Amino acid sequence: MKQSKIFIPTLREVPAEAEAISHKLLLKSGMIKQNARGIYSYLPTAKRVLNKIEQIVREEMEKIDGVEVLMPVLQQAELWKESGRWDAYGPELMRLHDRNKREFSLGPTHEEVVTSLVRDELKSYKRLPITLFQIQTKFRDEQRPRFGLLRGREFIMKDAYSFHANEDSLDDTYQDMYHAYHNIFTRVGLNFRPVLADSGAIGGDHTHEFMALADIGEDTIVYSETSDYAANIEKAEVAYTPNHEHTPLKDIEKVETPNVTTAQALADFLNVTLDKIIKSMILKVDDEYVMILIRGHHEVNDVKLKSYFKTDNIEMATESEIVNILGAKPGSLGPVNVDQIKIYADNFVQDINNLAVGANETGYHFINANVDRDFKIEAYGDFRFILEGEALPGDLGVAKFAEGIEVGQVFKLGTKYSESMNATFLDEQGKAQPLIMGCYGIGISRTLSAAIEQHHDDKGIIWPKAIAPYEVHLIAINPKKEEQQALADQLYGQLQNKYDVLYDDRKESAGVKFNDADLIGLPVRVMVGKKASEGIVEVKRRDNSESKEVHIDELDEVLATFYDAVK
Numbered sequence: 001m002k003q004s005k006i007f008i009p010t011l012r013e014v015p016a017e018a019e020a021i022s023h024k025l026l027l028k029s030g031m032i033k034q035n036a037r038g039i040y041s042y043l044p045t046a047k048r049v050l051n052k053i054e055q056i057v058r059e060e061m062e063k064i065d066g067v068e069v070l071m072p073v074l075q076q077a078e079l080w081k082e083s084g085r086w087d088a089y090g091p092e093l094m095r096l097h098d099r100n101k102r103e104f105s106l107g108p109t110h111e112e113v114v115t116s117l118v119r120d121e122l123k124s125y126k127r128l129p130i131t132l133f134q135i136q137t138k139f140r141d142e143q144r145p146r147f148g149l150l151r152g153r154e155f156i157m158k159d160a161y162s163f164h165a166n167e168d169s170l171d172d173t174y175q176d177m178y179h180a181y182h183n184i185f186t187r188v189g190l191n192f193r194p195v196l197a198d199s200g201a202i203g204g205d206h207t208h209e210f211m212a213l214a215d216i217g218e219d220t221i222v223y224s225e226t227s228d229y230a231a232n233i234e235k236a237e238v239a240y241t242p243n244h245e246h247t248p249l250k251d252i253e254k255v256e257t258p259n260v261t262t263a264q265a266l267a268d269f270l271n272v273t274l275d276k277i278i279k280s281m282i283l284k285v286d287d288e289y290v291m292i293l294i295r296g297h298h299e300v301n302d303v304k305l306k307s308y309f310k311t312d313n314i315e316m317a318t319e320s321e322i323v324n325i326l327g328a329k330p331g332s333l334g335p336v337n338v339d340q341i342k343i344y345a346d347n348f349v350q351d352i353n354n355l356a357v358g359a360n361e362t363g364y365h366f367i368n369a370n371v372d373r374d375f376k377i378e379a380y381g382d383f384r385f386i387l388e389g390e391a392l393p394g395d396l397g398v399a400k401f402a403e404g405i406e407v408g409q410v411f412k413l414g415t416k417y418s419e420s421m422n423a424t425f426l427d428e429q430g431k432a433q434p435l436i437m438g439c440y441g442i443g444i445s446r447t448l449s450a451a452i453e454q455h456h457d458d459k460g461i462i463w464p465k466a467i468a469p470y471e472v473h474l475i476a477i478n479p480k481k482e483e484q485q486a487l488a489d490q491l492y493g494q495l496q497n498k499y500d501v502l503y504d505d506r507k508e509s510a511g512v513k514f515n516d517a518d519l520i521g522l523p524v525r526v527m528v529g530k531k532a533s534e535g536i537v538e539v540k541r542r543d544n545s546e547s548k549e550v551h552i553d554e555l556d557e558v559l560a561t562f563y564d565a566v567k
């Protein structure tokens with residue numbers, strides 16, 4: 001393709017609001033244009049990268065007998081009412097009406113649609129297992145779209161759904177998908193880790209997320225250097241072995257604590273370390289209020305609470321709800337004399353006594369409060385985030401943290417959708433059974449951004465070979481010089497037989513051309529310049545700037561060597 005014909009609006013400067021490096025480079029290299037917050041046009045070089053990522057995904061899906069379909073973006077509300085999710089999702093689910101005022105959503109995912117498609121067709125165990133996948137635009141009305149394609153409101157996903165007669169068959173497909181994802185992200189050139197993840201409301205307890213390591217990543221991965229343990233921090237269990245300090249119980253004492261409303265302020269006021277303070281919070285779990293106690297130096301993990309209480313419906317109680325229940329405002333809450341709601345505590349609350357807690361009276365706290373004597377604990381549990389350096393369960397080693405971008409996820413769904421939507425098959429005994437399902441997603445557009453996060457330098461993108469928009473960048477440095485124009489045109493025709501070539505034939509300065517070539521980031525560059533009259537051109541790698549002057553008679557061989565050397 002000639003650059004004088006294509007559309008790559010490179011920029012010299014990017015808008016300040018672009019924080020992530022991939023967002024900056026997507027804009028600077030002329031790959032995307034924002035239409036609205038979280039909504040982008042993919043320009044020619046971005047579209048070619050998407051095509052290459054999608055092609056790798058297709059190949060790996062088909063290798064494990066995945067069958068490609070394309071389901072509608074517009075999803076009837078009735079299907080979401082059958083599954084019970086129409087009311088479960090808030091403003092993130094984009095809803096609209098058609099001309100007859102019928103309700104639809106713009107699909108954020110397709111469990112309901114695929115289940116309704118299959119329940120009418122797959123009635124016999126003989127037709128199972130089957131895995132359907134699609135590559136399609138999804139819509140989620142994120143409150144805070146950001147970082148370009150990393151968190152958009154419209155994005156491209158490969159979503160696959162598998163249907164099984166039994167759990168073993170689901171396990172087989174789950175393993176196939178896990179392996180296929182490993183191949184996909186390896187071929188794409190990502191540095192990634194599969195991590196144990198929380199399956200959330202979806203239920204079941206088998207899900208892995210595939211994380212591309214990147215500082216910008218919103219997910220924190222907990223991993224070990226001495227085992228292959230890796231988990232999303234939402235999921236990482238905190239091993240608890242009792243380590244009680246066994247100091248003698250002191251008498252409880254009410255202390256006036258003016259303007260003390262945080263754990264740190266209380267620790268400072270009492271001149272103790274934060275770990276001696278107990279934080280008390282009131283949650284609304286479904287329709288019941290509960291109190292959660294946690295040590296001052298720990299943070300509560302809402303995903304662990306959701307899985308402990310087996311509901312997604314957990315919110316922090318509002319101030320007015322708290323005042324209503326305890327007669328006190330947040331900032332001086334505590335468990336003492338609280339019997340109108342149940343009190344749960346993180347395991348590590350057991351290790352200390354003579355606790356400093358709120359007195360449920362603004363401006364007052366208790367010191368030396370002790371469990372059983374002064375308040376009852378309904379149950380202890382693992383309710384907190386693990387800290388870096390803490391021991392992992394078993395002998396899996398010590399927790400190390402890394403940031404990751406979730407680019408894929410594999411789930412065992414079980415019968416959550418087939419039961420609610422009555423999708424059954426006849427088993428070998430002719431008995432109707434609910435289909436057992438798995439679902440598997442890859443963020444295609446997010447993978448493109450993750451690749452840029454991991455492969456760039458201060459001049460621009462450095463594409464992994466397998467997904468580069470083109471393979472060779474042919475540059476006529478000064479096409480006004482007849483011999484350069486002629487040789488470049490000749491090479492353009494020659495090289496196209498072996499490579500996807502982007503030919504910079506523009507009447508621009510050399511500086512502009514080299515700047516743009518560095519931004520666009522193709523793996524190898526062939527430059528036709530001053531020595532064109534001697535038949536000499538320069539071949540140069542983008543990843544390590546290795547370069548070599550070569551006569552065009554040796555160009556094929558040298559270019560092949562350079563190209564093969566690039567990852």
Ligand SMILES: O=C(C[C@@H]1CCCCN1)Cn1cnc2cc(Cl)c(F)cc2c1=O
Pocket residue numbers: 089092093094108109110111140141158159160409411439440441442
């Ligand atoms: O999408 C999944 C599970 C898997 C992921 C892989 C591909 C198939 N689906 C989870 N999820 C995430 N965000 C959502 C947002 C909205 Cl607004 C919604 F209505 C539903 C969902 C939703 O269900």
Ligand SMILES: [Mg+2]
Pocket residue numbers: 219406
């Ligand atoms: Mg997540």
Ligand SMILES: [Mg+2]
Pocket residue numbers: 209406409
């Ligand atoms: Mg996820």
